[in-house]
Each structure stands twice: as C-alpha cells, then as structure tokens.
Amino acid sequence: MEIIVCKTKEEASRKAAALVAALVKKNPKAVLGLATGSTPIPLYKELIALNKAKKISFKQVRSWNLDEYWGLPPTHDQSYRYFMDTNLFDHVDIAKKSTHVLNGLAKDAAKECAAYEKAIKAAGGIDLQVLGIGSDGHIAFNEPGSSLASRTRLVSLTPQTVKDNSRFFKKAADVPRYALSMGVGSIMEAKRVVLLAFGANKAAAVAGAVEGGVSQFCTASALQMHPDAWFFCDAAAAAKLKLRKYYTVRGEEALARELA
Ligand code: GLP
Numbered sequence: 578m579e580i581i582v583c584k585t586k587e588e589a590s591r592k593a594a595a596l597v598a599a600l601v602k603k604n605p606k607a608v609l610g611l612a613t614g615s616t617p618i619p620l621y622k623e624l625i626a627l628n629k630a631k632k633i634s635f636k637q638v639r640s641w642n643l644d645e646y647w648g649l650p651p652t653h654d655q656s657y658r659y660f661m662d663t664n665l666f667d668h669v670d671i672a673k674k675s676t677h678v679l680n681g682l683a684k685d686a687a688k689e690c691a692a693y694e695k696a697i698k699a700a701g702g703i704d705l706q707v708l709g710i711g712s713d714g715h716i717a718f719n720e721p722g723s724s725l726a727s728r729t730r731l732v733s734l735t736p737q738t739v740k741d742n743s744r745f746f747k748k749a750a751d752v753p754r755y756a757l758s759m760g761v762g763s764i765m766e767a768k769r770v771v772l773l774a775f776g777a778n779k780a781a782a783v784a785g786a787v788e789g790g791v792s793q794f795c796t797a798s799a800l801q802m803h804p805d806a807w808f809f810c811d812a813a814a815a816a817k818l819k820l821r822k823y824y825t826v827r828g829e830e831a832l833a834r835e836l837a
Contacts, residue, residue: 587619608697761799784817786798
C-alpha cells in the first residue's frame with residue numbers, strides 16, 4: 578500500500594490523475610473502475626483537462642462503476658449514472674456504450690449483478706479501480722459487516738451513510754435505503770486500486786483502513802491485502818495516520834518511479 582499525502586485535494590487529485598493517465602497512455606483500451614461521490618470530482622476535472630489538451634484519449638477505454646442506488650432511474654439527478662455522465666463522460670471522448678453503471682431499476686437484482694460481474698470478467702478485469710471512502714470506512718457501498726469476500730449484490734445502507742448522502746437530496750427521506758454494489762471481493766480483483774480521501778471527516782476511516790486491523794467493520798481495510806493499492810489523501814484526511822511522514826516520503830518515491 579502506498580500513501581501519498583498532499584496539502585490539498587487538488588494536488589492529490591492531480592497526482593492520482595497522473596497514474597490514470599499513465600495507464601491510459603500505455604494501454605488505450607484500459608478498463609477503468611470508476612467511483613462517485615464528491616471525492617473523485619477533482620480527479621475527473623483533471624482527466625477532462627488532460628483529454629481536452631489531447632494528452633490522453635478515452636476513445637477505446639471501457640469503464641464499470643462501483644455502485645448505483647436501488648430504485649433510482651438513470652435520469653434521476655442523484656443516480657450514479659447521471660453523476661458519471663455530467664461529471665465525466667459528457668466531457669471526454671469516451672464512447673457512452675463502453676461505460677457501464679449497474680441498473681438501479683433492474684427487475685432482478687441478482688441477475689443484474691451476476692451479468693455485471695460476467696461482463697467485467699469478459700473485458701479482462703479492471704485495470705485500475707478508483708475509490709472514495711465512506712466516513713465509516715466503506716468502499717463502494719460495502720457497509721460495515723460486509724464480507725471481505727462479497728461480490729456484486731443488493732445491499733442496504735447504514736443510517737450513517739444515508740445521513741452522509743442526504744446532503745445531495747432535498748431531504749433525508751429521499752435517500753434510497755438500498756443500492757447495488759460491487760463487493761469487496763470484486764474490488765480486490767482490480768489490478769490496481771487508487772483510493773482518494775479528503776477532509777477531516779475521513780481521517781478516522783483512513784486511519785482504520787491503513788493502520789487498523791483487516792476487518793469487515795472497515796471494508797477499506799481489505800486493501801491492506803491488495804498488492805497494488807494507492808491512497809491519495811489531503812492533509813486533513815491523513816491527520817490520524819501515525820506513520821504519516823514515513824508514508825509520505827515512501828509514497829512520493831514510489832510515485833516518481835511509476836511515472837518515470
Ligand atoms: C457513497 C459511495 C462511495 C463513496 C462515498 C463517499 O457511499 N457509494 O463510493 O466513496 O459515498 O462519498 P463522498 O466522496 O461524497 O464523501
């Protein structure tokens with residue numbers, strides 16, 4: 578696990594974007610795993626800028642998203658499909674048909690989830706998975722208590738996540754209680770993982786994920802078992818890491834080697 582600690586989320590996002598860009602340059606047909614939430618927005622802004630400057634092309638890139646609210650149509654302004662279109666896909670040269678988000682209106686959740694996993698496998702698996710982190714340490718919608726071997730499935734959201742995400746809805750009662758989500762086991766199969774964490778309300782989750790025990794109570798901690806996981810944090814999100822200074826030096830060296 579490499580941990581890059583930056584002063585600001587903009588700087589951290591620029592560095593994370595450099596890793597994504599290096600992959601897409603090396604493999605124009607890369608398979609990206611993408612995330613929603615407020616955290617990846619500056620990363621997506623960087624990728625849009627790189628695409629507009631013709632430094633990278635998404636023409637042949639394929640993408641699969643982590644999760645989707647159960648019961649929201651793709652046209653709903655809080656659906657994750659809508660989020661991806663408006664925050665990334667509509668602004669880069671990716672083919673919309675190559676972008677995949679779980680269907681929150683699927684009649685049969687289990688069938689939808691199984692087909693999603695099958696499609697990722699058929700594409701050769703995810704080369705690089707972008708992740709945010711919930712304030713309780715969840716990745717995608719793998720809430721505390723999710724098996725670390727879990728696969729894509731219908732999940733129920735904790736009251737904390739509903740509360741956290743209510744800021745995007747008119748009122749808390751509008752936040753869906755269920756979602757379709759890739760599992761921890763599915764995420765662990767990505768060849769590389771890039772997790773972004775910004776702000777003081779993520780500091781405990783980051784400390785739990787990096788320095789706590791591997792536990793289904795903090796599903797991001799499973800990434801300790803991943804052979805190629807990168808955390809990009811701002812100073813506030815990294816504040817509770819005991820070995821922050823050591824990680825910073827080591828992480829910068831690793832990133833420089835990667836981008837050389
Ligand atoms: C939701 C998403 C996660 C995301 C988390 C944090 O729960 N399913 O993928 O990491 O929100 O969101 P934010 O980045 O807005 O803090």
